[in-house]
Amino acid sequence: DAKTTQPNSMESNEEEPVHLPCNHSTISGTDYIHWYRQLPSQGPEYVIHGLTSNVNNRMASLAIAEDRKSSTLILHRATLRDAAVYYCILRDDNFNKFYFGSGTKLNVKP
């Protein structure tokens, strides 16, 4: 019962921007879009979240489509430390519906 769809893997060169896509065509009006990442041998780490407007923080930017059926996590300059599995998650008003998908494994090449 996945609510988000992400590519299994992506590759990027160091110091180049990375755009990680996520499709969530069944999103409801009250679902927030969250992104977490999980570095090897670590627990997930919060990256960013948003509802309708694009969001920026020190780690990344989140671009949300106007119809909210898709979003893109943008890493402006990838570093080797950004190699991780990136999860796009929807959270609705019922907290127990906090779906982690399979994520995108990002490989960053030097």
Next chain:
Amino acid sequence: ETGVTQTPRHLVMGMTNKKSLKCEQHLGHNAMYWYKQSAKKPLELMFVYSLEERVENNSVPSRFSPECPNSSHLFLHLHTLQPEDSALYLCASSQDGTGYEQYFGPGTRLTVT
């Protein structure tokens, strides 16, 4: 200690054993969570505690028993587990029970033999 810590980091137990996983958060948060991460499945939310009250139990088998004695500590008591319960068990905390900006611990790698 900072952030969210979990002990032990690795645990091997037989199906008839009883063991407990411990989680401690040093962030002053009011909500804590247990997740299960299996090799071939997405991360699954198991339990949520907010202000020491259990607010979510996502159809988890009774062989997993959580305990939250205070807002800084969370335990997961395990008994008569099955081999399919082998997984990485992750603890997280957040400021409140809404689930925003959760901080995760490193996890306990559990192997049931």
